Amino acid sequence: MGRKRDRDDHHDHGFREWGPPPHVRRMMARGGFGPGWGGGPRARRGDVRTGVLQVLSEEPMHGYDVIRALEERSGGRWRPSPGSVYPTLQMLEDAGLVKSEGKDGRRVFEITDAGREELAARQDGREPWEDGG
Known part of the structure; x- marks a missing residue:
């Protein structure tokens, strides 16, 4: 044994x-x-907040579509996790920078006028996935 x-x-x-x-x-x-x-x-890491506002400034979309759009725009170099995107969407909604509406059992997020102003103030010529390092 x-x-x-x-x-x-x-x-x-x-x-x-x-x-x-x-x-x-x-x-x-x-x-x-x-x-x-x-x-x-x-x-x-990139700037999730600016990235989310940027893609939502083009069209309303679901949270998962936001992740895919950021990955596509960065050429696959940046794919923020759902654990960073969904809380960011909620925070932006709480701040009045985006609004959401339930559609087909999913939430569709849309940038508000205040969100567009915030995005304009945050843009510095770099893409959100560039951290300047």
Whole structure:
């Protein structure tokens, strides 16, 4: 019979004392395993608020359509997450910069005149996905 393991031994792959094996260290030194694996190149955050106002200034759309429009306009370099876009839409609506209407069980967002003024004040010649860094 095998040795009985306790919880502390479970999934201990020997990384605790000496760190990851050499092949993993080399991979991490070269930039990691890509986004989501730690050490990999990360996409820039961008200015979600300005991006949302910009795409809504062109036409009313659903939240998911806002995400897709930003990804398309950035050539795939920037795809803000639903976790950043939907709270931004709610914040903009609370501030009176966008309004929403239920349509076919989904909310369609539209920029207001105050939102257009805010957008004009925020534009500085860069695209929203450019963080200036």
